[in-house]
Amino acid sequence: MSHSKTNLPLVIVGLMLGMLLSALDQTIMATAMPTVVEDLGGFTYYSWVFSIYMLTSTTSMPIFGKLADLYGRKRMYMIGMGLFILGSALSGLSQNMTELIVFRGIQGLGAGALMPLAITIIGDVVSLEQRGKMQGMFGGVMTIASIIGPAIGGLFVDHLSWHWVFYINLPFGIAAMVILGIALRENVSKKKRSIDWLGAITLSGSIISILLALVLGGNTESPGTHYAWGSGQIIGLFAIGAVLLAAFLWIQTKVKEPLIPLHLFRKRTIAVASLVGFFSTVGLFGAITYIPLFVQGVIGVKASIAGYILTPMMLAVVFTAVVGGRFLNRFSYRAFILTGMILMAAGFALFATMDVETTNLQVSLYMVLAGLGMGLIMPTLNTAVIGAVGPEQRGIVSSLPQFFRSIGGTIGVSIMGVVMTNRLTAEMPSVAGKFAGVPADQLKAFLNPQALLDKAARAKIPADLLLELQKAFSHGVTGVFLTGIIAIAIGFACSLFMGGDRMLKQSAGQPEEKGTAAAGSASAMH
DSSP states (O other): OBOTTOOHHHHHHHHHHHHHHHHHHHHHHHHHHHHHHHHHOOGGGHHHHHHHHHHHHHHHHHHHHHHHHHHOHHHHHHHHHHHHHHHHHHHHTOOSHHHHHHHHHHHHHHHHHHHHHHHHHHHHHSOHHHHHHHHHHHHHHHHHHHHHHHHHHHHHHHHSOTTHHHHTHHHHHHHHHHHHHHHOOOBOOOSOOOOOHHHHHHHHHHHHHHHHHHHHBSOTTSTTTOBOTTSHHHHHHHHHHHHHHHHHHHHHTTSSSOSSOGGGGGSHHHHHHHHHHHHHHHHHHHHHHHHHHHIIIIIOOOHHHHHHTTHHHHHHHHHHHHHHHTTTTTSOHHHHHHHHHHHHHHHHHHHTTOOTTOOHHHHHHHHHHHHHHHHHHHHHHHHHHHTTSOGGGHHHHHHHHHHHHHHHHHHHHHHHHHHHHHHHHHHHHHHHHHTTTSOHHHHHHHTSGGGGTOHHHHHHSOHHHHHHHHHHHHHHHHHHHHHHHHHHHHHHHHHTTSOSOOOOOOOTTOOOOSSOHHHHHHTTTO
């Protein structure tokens, strides 16, 4: 694709706005969700707001990546941004959890294009040497988002309304579309190309079925909405997911333009990086999703402070992503990934020890340790995968790291939601038994986990009962981090097979390195 008339400075500005938008959405949502649940109710569906977003963004990533290879990066990026803006506007208008979940799904569809295609466009229009110089700029965008995201989210929910955490996306998204529409020029081939729609349908159906089984299984305390693991509904959903996944894999071997070319996974770097990305992101999204819930429900802080709790982790991620990226050509990818996994495991081991005595400072220190590990892993995986192929496959391959990380996050958050809910539910009969003297209607209201997130309701709970509820809530949340440790351990084992590949320096007469640390660091927070 030719970019001879592209205004490079404006393109970079537009892409950086898009990256800022994507990063802000994550940090703001993590801050605001406890307040959203307090307002709309539906604590049982807390994980759904995150899961549906990751589900739809996951399924759309490879589709946008493939369509970008076929029809142009700009066109697909603009469509994705448009969907993201539409979903954001509708989410801000939500009046109940059902509406919010549906509109977050639309938002996620568009999000599947933002980060992967931004990285692809950077690879198209910027030289290897320039990408290295821009690395600090992209790291700076992520740092800004890490700092102002929780602040904005906290200010909105404390002084305005949680609806504004979605409306803030509109000006950034519209500005990015206008800038890229003016500045980016592509000469796309007019040759008719085939689209693997059947592959897209079977892949989406498989992921949806498996996710539904994970979210709806286990908690039989909610009749009609949850089912036992051995029930026909859950087994049926898993079976449908498995059949559709098998159909997708078969389709990929038969179609002319497969959605995900399976031959790519014959390359050890791509296969191992996909597995490592999947398991490591289970931990990442567990931290982002449930730590704000812990500090509000157990420690009892305001939403704004709960959001700031994430800032140390985000800054640590950006720090090691930027600093580590500068040394990628000196050490093997495996060395970076193994080091990151060890740091993540240490952080999550500390998370699992948190209880009602844990302070905000301790949580912050634990998050710094885990964040340092995450920042080494994410950009390294992206750089390794992109460097394994030629430019003709850059669109689909740029989407693969985000795809498998999003799959891991989607399934991970769903499993962790089940773990938390089941552990919390199991604790409640014991708590209720200790306070049999409390009137039944009051006790029922106090035992609702949402009471810990509502300042007014929390103030009415007797001190001794509040302590028991905090212990139960802590037991539920720390179960999430035990699950994360298991996933990280599996990812560590997979990373041992990475081999000794590393990013090579470009010298005279050599072809350009496919993928850079700059592009990798830009995607670290996605």
